[in-house]
Amino acid sequence: MGIFDTLSFTxxxxxxxxxxxxxxxxxxxxGDKSAKQISMAxxxxxxxxxxxxxxxxxxxxxxxxxxxxxxxSFSSYCKVIIFGAAAFAILMSDRYLAGEQLGRFEYPILxxxxxxxxxxxxxxxxxxxxYMGVETQSLALYVLAAFNRESQRSTEAGLKYFVLGALxxxxxxxxxxxxxxxxxxxSFDEIARVATSTDTNTGLIIGLVFLVSGLAFxxxxxPFHMWTPDVYEGSxxxxxxxxxxxxxxxxxxxxxxxxxxxFSGVLTDWQPVIAMIxxxxxxxxxxxxxxxxxxxxxxxYSSIGHMGYALIGLASGSAEGVRSVLIYMAIYVMMTxxxxxxxxxxxxxxxxxxxxxxxxxxSRTNMPMALIMTVLLFSLAGVPPTAGFFxxxxxxxxxxxxxxxxxxxxxxxxxxxxxxxxxxxxxFMWFDExxxxxxxxxxxxxxxxxxxxxxxxxxLLTVFMGPLTQAAGIAAASLF
Numbered sequence: 001m002g003i004f005d006t007l008s009f010t011x012x013x014x015x016x017x018x019x020x021x022x023x024x025x026x027x028x029x030x031g032d033k034s035a036k037q038i039s040m041a042x043x044x045x046x047x048x049x050x051x052x053x054x055x056x057x058x059x060x061x062x063x064x065x066x067x068x069x070x071x072x073s074f075s076s077y078c079k080v081i082i083f084g085a086a087a088f089a090i091l092m093s094d095r096y097l098a099g100e101q102l103g104r105f106e107y108p109i110l111x112x113x114x115x116x117x118x119x120x121x122x123x124x125x126x127x128x129x130x131y132m133g134v135e136t137q138s139l140a141l142y143v144l145a146a147f148n149r150e151s152q153r154s155t156e157a158g159l160k161y162f163v164l165g166a167l168x169x170x171x172x173x174x175x176x177x178x179x180x181x182x183x184x185x186x187s188f189d190e191i192a193r194v195a196t197s198t199d200t201n202t203g204l205i206i207g208l209v210f211l212v213s214g215l216a217f218x219x220x221x222x223p224f225h226m227w228t229p230d231v232y233e234g235s236x237x238x239x240x241x242x243x244x245x246x247x248x249x250x251x252x253x254x255x256x257x258x259x260x261x262x263f264s265g266v267l268t269d270w271q272p273v274i275a276m277i278x279x280x281x282x283x284x285x286x287x288x289x290x291x292x293x294x295x296x297x298x299x300x301y302s303s304i305g306h307m308g309y310a311l312i313g314l315a316s317g318s319a320e321g322v323r324s325v326l327i328y329m330a331i332y333v334m335m336t337x338x339x340x341x342x343x344x345x346x347x348x349x350x351x352x353x354x355x356x357x358x359x360x361x362x363s364r365t366n367m368p369m370a371l372i373m374t375v376l377l378f379s380l381a382g383v384p385p386t387a388g389f390f391x392x393x394x395x396x397x398x399x400x401x402x403x404x405x406x407x408x409x410x411x412x413x414x415x416x417x418x419x420x421x422x423x424x425x426x427x428f429m430w431f432d433e434x435x436x437x438x439x440x441x442x443x444x445x446x447x448x449x450x451x452x453x454x455x456x457x458x459x460l461l462t463v464f465m466g467p468l469t470q471a472a473g474i475a476a477a478s479l480f
């Protein structure tokens with residue numbers, strides 16, 4: 001394959017990288033007065049990259065750069081959702097950044113660079129390219145977490161994320177070096193060949209343990225979740241919305257590709273480990289969220305729990321399990337974007353509010369907002385017939401088919417416990433005395449994200465569930 005043929009497969013990534021550099025230079029010359037125009041240009045870049053993925057050769061499987069990256073249905077599926085979530089994160093932040101005097105041109109460009117790193121992550125098929133993608137994403141996210149330099153909480157969030165992220169990168173690198181040392185290669189295909197051909201390779205398993213630890217940190221799975229509540233609470237709310245959606249999908253996709261392609265030959269070694277991480281994540285998410293009074297902190301523990309449910313599908317180690325992970329993560333991203341759109345609407349004259357008690361009596365002060373939040377909370381809890389129920393149904397079914405019935409039972413229990421804190425917020429909104437009303441003018445982007453997510457939570461009334469499950473099935477099959 002010639003250099004031009006190779007580059008034709010990387011048009012989405014080239015669009016983001018070159019576009020980000022051009023917009024950065026433009027912003028430097030024009031200053032912060034160009035922030036709004038650059039934000040719109042970044043949204044156009046992300047939409048354009050998603051279109052290039054869709055019209056590109058997604059039906060073929062092509063290895064690029066001597067096997068370092070792979071373009072296939074799996075990577076294409078994830079990239080479209082990542083670019084869409086990143087675009088919504090930029091659009092939803094407009095009113096917030098203006099209200100907090102944070103309208104700087106670097107903000108959307110950092111999101112573009114983070115999306116570029118996530119795109120590399122989901123296509124990586126080599127330990128070196130894996131690390132490049134993870135660090136490209138992480139460096140941009142470290143800056144975004146501390147974007148509000150005047151806020152002590154934001155600075156603390158950025159510092160915690162950076163320090164703990166460096167720790168996880170160290171674990172990831174150490175694991176990669178051990179895997180390389182005991183297999184003689186960094187290529188996923190070669191690692192898979194060695195893992196399958198040898199009976200017992202203790203060094204390879206130890207390296208896998210460190211790899212899993214580093215990747216579990218990136219998806220904020222317990223017991224590597226300690227950064228999540230503080231970073232979610234301290235970061236600017238639109239940044240938290242981004243953290244909770246696109247990077248989680250990218251990290252889970254990377255997690256899935258590493259285990260199912262490189263280490264499928266040692267499935268019996270990593271399957272119980274992933275199952276226990278899933279259990280720990282679900283339990284931490286279910287019980288730690290109950291006493292929370294800050295809604296962003298509650299969403300942090302909620303995301304930990306949801307990563308546990310997604311890991312149930314991964315623990316099955318089958319194509320059906322991977323399909324369930326992809327379906328679940330797509331629905332999770334939609335739920336998260338909608339929920340944070342509502343959280344961004346929690347604004348009064350004095351500024352943003354984050355306490356759950358501020359939602360009290362919302363049905364009497366802002367009925368549409370209460371309806372949207374109720375639908376999204378029901379879906380997060382997995383109440384039928386919402387999309388969240390179907391997401392959990394697919395991962396539990398995959399676990400049962402993989403003879404991990406006990407894991408599905410634990411998942412159902414954790415889901416029942418987590419329903420308590422979701423439904424408690426619903427109770428506050430519909431039955432408590434009203435708190436002071438929020439501002440009505442939230443902007444078209446937030447309204448569209450909130451209403452759109454709420455409508456999509458009823459898959460029986462919309463047409464997205466069929467194409468989603470079909471696309472997820474094709475994407476999962478490309479890994480096997």
